[in-house]
Amino acid sequence: MITFETFKPVEGTPIYQQILLYIKRGAVAGTIRDGDELPSRRVLSALLGINPNTVQKAFRLLEDESLITSQTGAKSYMTLSGEKIGKLREDLIREDIRSIAGALRQMGIDKEEALRLLSENWEESES
Amino acid sequence: MITFETFKPVEGTPIYQQILLYIKRGAVAGTIRDGDELPSRRVLSALLGINPNTVQKAFRLLEDESLITSQTGAKSYMTLSGEKIGKLREDLIREDIRSIAGALRQMGIDKEEALRLLSENWEESES
DNA sequence: CAAACTGTACTAGTCGTATAATACAGTCAA
DNA sequence: TTGACTGTATTATACGACTAGTACAGTTTG
Numbered sequence: 001m002i003t004f005e006t007f008k009p010v011e012g013t014p015i016y017q018q019i020l021l022y023i024k025r026g027a028v029a030g031t032i033r034d035g036d037e038l039p040s041r042r043v044l045s046a047l048l049g050i051n052p053n054t055v056q057k058a059f060r061l062l063e064d065e066s067l068i069t070s071q072t073g074a075k076s077y078m079t080l081s082g083e084k085i086g087k088l089r090e091d092l093i094r095e096d097i098r099s100i101a102g103a104l105r106q107m108g109i110d111k112e113e114a115l116r117l118l119s120e121n122w123e124e125s126e127s
Numbered sequence: 128m129i130t131f132e133t134f135k136p137v138e139g140t141p142i143y144q145q146i147l148l149y150i151k152r153g154a155v156a157g158t159i160r161d162g163d164e165l166p167s168r169r170v171l172s173a174l175l176g177i178n179p180n181t182v183q184k185a186f187r188l189l190e191d192e193s194l195i196t197s198q199t200g201a202k203s204y205m206t207l208s209g210e211k212i213g214k215l216r217e218d219l220i221r222e223d224i225r226s227i228a229g230a231l232r233q234m235g236i237d238k239e240e241a242l243r244l245l246s247e248n249w250e251e252s253e254s
Numbered sequence: 255c256a257a258a259c260t261g262t263a264c265t266a267g268t269c270g271t272a273t274a275a276t277a278c279a280g281t282c283a284a
Numbered sequence: 285t286t287g288a289c290t291g292t293a294t295t296a297t298a299c300g301a302c303t304a305g306t307a308c309a310g311t312t313t314g
Binding site for chain 3 (some may be wrong): 180181184200
Binding site (some may be wrong): 021022025026028029030031076089092093094096097098099100101102103104106107108109111114115117118121122123125 | 148149150153154155156157158166218219220221223224225226227228229230231233234235238241242245246248249250252
């Protein structure tokens with residue numbers, strides 16, 4: 001059962017997108033595996049203090065990407081493969097790197113300084 | 128005069144916030160300096176193809192942070208100081224690093240691998 | 255079987271972002 | 285001084301994210 005214990009929604013980005021990212025990153029990290037059982041829409045929404053429809057939207061999008069399977073009346077499960085995880089990892093990392101590199105470049109920061117900044121502030125930015 | 132030539136709005140985040148970031152990052156980079164003249168609300172909105180009210184919202188927030196001064200009837204100008212720029216630089220970088228570090232950590236990526244990924248993909252992620 | 259769960263669907267409302275149109279007051283230069 | 289520009293303010297509309305409540309069909313378990 002996927003727990004969502006470490007899920008802390010942030011304001012500023014849609015919650016359903018944050019749920020999507022939480023699942024995808026968990027899959028890449030290996031903490032979420034193929035066949036894992038997902039909490040029901042109602043249970044998860046109560047746990048997170050959000051609306052069931054918001055959870056449903058996130059789960060529907062996950063199903064659109066074939067990362068979970070849902071069936072009326074039954075529980076939902078992760079459907080992962082090595083190929084899917086590899087794609088996820090590549091996509092997520094590329095997007096994250098593109099984002100930070102663009103931001104730092106706009107501030108006139110070059111590659112060497114970016115590496116130094118990331119190295120110096122890595123531990124400091126614990127969640 | 129600040130040009131906004133390299134400003135490309137992205138969908139997914141509010142445009143007024145992107146304008147804020149564009150100005151702040153330019154100030155940190157040194158391409159935007161104290162006393163620089165800002166385009167008028169009407170001119171900039173026409174240039175970017177967005178609504179004047181959206182530009183006004185961004186400029187109002189900049190004035191709330193005392194980064195620009197506005198006066199009815201007259202043009203608006205940047206009001207920067209070394210101290211302000213230093214604060215901006217620290218805040219923006221810290222937030223960016225926190226964001227990428229959190230994302231990569233959620234994917235089970237440690238500091239060494241993060242540095243390697245950033246180094247390998249820095250050039251590739253040109254805007 | 256029956257109760258308690260599951261996923262799914264729908265309507266209605268709030269809130270923030272963004273647009274559209276207009277108005278008014280102050281500055282600046284021809 | 286006059287006209288063209290500035291900043292500022294107002295009202296109305298549209299849309300997506302999110303909430304709230306309800307309903308129905310299918311599965312699972314006692």
